[in-house]
Amino acid sequence: MKKLSNKINLNLDDGAEVSVKAVIEPIEHMNPNFHEEWEALANMRVTEPEKVYSASIFRAFLPDKPVSVGDYWGIDDQGALALLKQFQPNPNLDMHINAGDSRGLWACLRAYNDRFADIMFRIHAAFALEDGWFTPSQFAGHLIIDRIKKSIAFFQMRVPEGTLFDVNWRKQKDDPNYFYSAGGGVCPKIELLGEMPDATQETEFTTSSTREEAERILIQRFYKSQQINWAPFEEASEISQAQQKPIHAISIDGPLTDEAC
16 A cells, blocks of 8 residues: 555643443354353353543554554553453453564554544453453454544544454463363454544545555554565466465465464
8 A cells, every 4th residue: 555645743631531432242153062051151251341431542543653644653551451441351462372573563554634634543351250251353443533523533443354263272270280271252243432522433534544544554554475476376377387486385274374273
């Protein structure tokens, strides 16, 4: 994606407040069925169903300099952790299992007009539960800033629908040679949502990129594998013959683009 040269400043009035609602729905299916055996997982619910935040918390998601559509920046850990604690009291940004380049919190300016600016973001985090860990594939979302009022018009942080989660359960905790049992499944609804009365998701932005382009920018901050120009085998075979180069093929049984195994 080609970055657009016009740069804008983004700021917030610390006096503004945002009411954020949190939801964690029960896990319905996973393999093995730890959600039926492991009490901490079976009873995993939000710490606070609704909480009022000062807009200053959301400064964590803003850049510290003017940005253009397509620019990206790191999110402040402490602001993100404050919001994640509304889900569960023990979020961890360092990840229980880390492949080496997957830790991070990144945001990207997707669009703006004279009044609103739309920021998309992606966060990787795990939750420490009693006797184990719960790791969603990712937390994704967007933040709409009212540039005139310097307030939050819309905020959403969620685990994308249909993505996976992993758990690691210290099942035999009384065994001195214990090990963690692993399992996973499709993530239930896990979401933080804050919306002000004058917010609109149907805003027409004068300068913008698509959500797919912004997602691509963000995912490349996490995974070097996404910087490779992958090709289907048939296409790769044709290229190999034309360029007289070998094919590097891999076989995997899980996604390369999130934290679920």
